Amino acid sequence: MVRRKQGGLIVFCGLAIVALPGCQEDGIQHYQVPRPESTSNGRSYSAPDGWKQLGPDPKGFYEAGFQVTDGDQAAQITITPLAGAAGGLLLNTNRWRKQLHLEAIDEEQLQKDLQEIQVAGAPGKYLDLTGPEAAGQNRQRLLGVVLPRSQKTWFFKMMGPAQLVEKQKPTFEAFMRSVTFDGHTGNKDE
Numbered sequence: 114m115v116r117r118k119q120g121g122l123i124v125f126c127g128l129a130i131v132a133l134p135g136c137q138e139d140g141i142q143h144y145q146v147p148r149p150e151s152t153s154n155g156r157s158y159s160a161p162d163g164w165k166q167l168g169p170d171p172k173g174f175y176e177a178g179f180q181v182t183d184g185d186q187a188a189q190i191t192i193t194p195l196a197g198a199a200g201g202l203l204l205n206t207n208r209w210r211k212q213l214h215l216e217a218i219d220e221e222q223l224q225k226d227l228q229e230i231q232v233a234g235a236p237g238k239y240l241d242l243t244g245p246e247a248a249g250q251n252r253q254r255l256l257g258v259v260l261p262r263s264q265k266t267w268f269f270k271m272m273g274p275a276q277l278v279e280k281q282k283p284t285f286e287a288f289m290r291s292v293t294f295d296g297h298t299g300n301k302d303e
Contacts, residue, residue, distance in 0.1 A: 159291040161284045164190065181273075181281055186251065188273025188281060190288075199266040202227075202238060202259055212272070213244030213253050230286060232260050232269075233294050241282075243275055254278040256285050262294060 160166060160179060167178035167189075175191040182188075199205065206226075207217040218226070228239040237260040244253040251274035258269040269292075271278060271285050278285075 156295075157293050158192075158288060161288055163284075164288075181277070181284075183277050183280065186274045186277040188271055188277050190271045190285070191269075193268040193270070194265045195268065196265060198261070199268075205259065205268065206240060206257075209240065209242060209255055209257055209270070213242055213255055214247070215242065215244060230258055230289055232258060232267075232289050233262075233292050235260065235262070237269075237289065251275065256282060258289055 161181075164179040164181050167180055170176075170178060170191075175193045177192045179190040180187055181190065203218075203220055203223050206223055210217060226240060226242075228241070229236045230239040231237070237258045240255070240257045240259075242255045242257070244255075246252055253272065254275040256271040256278060258267075260267040260269070269289060271281065
């Protein structure tokens with residue numbers, strides 16, 4: 114019995130001696146840990162402050178999702194990769210327009226509405242759509258970026274109340290500029 118107490122005391126004293134230098138004021142070190150980047154299968158992006166990452170999509174449609182709120186308003190941001198051309202830019206634009214209760218457009222109008230934004234060093238097609246006023250509902254707005262890359266087309270979308278999306282537009286655009294693919298900028302020469 115005495116041996117067990119002595120053995121335990123020796124182990125305790127040994128641990129105390131090892132831990133003691135870490136308790137000295139001069140030995141304490143402080144580290145700044147950078148905010149982690151979200152990554153998935155070689156893609157990375159910096160999630161802006163205030164954007165809450167959503168769990169997995171129950172329907173399995175989007176790869177990553179976020180939500181941003183302001184008071185009782187909420188907008189959702191999704192990243193969705195689809196195979197090939199995924200139906201093309203016009204079809205997907207008209208799908209987004211339908212979500213906002215807007216009429217479908219033709220290719221000529223689409224070309225007038227499109228803007229360009231750099232995503233991973235490549236030009237993405239950028240749309241800014243606002244739905245009509247509706248009784249009892251906040252006017253909805255959608256920012257969408259379409260980026261063909263390798264054998265997929267990437268869809269980045271923010272949708273929510275028009276006022277909130279307007280406030281978040283610079284943040285969304287900065288988010289788009291933070292996207293990388295396999296550490297590459299997206300230049301065709303890579």
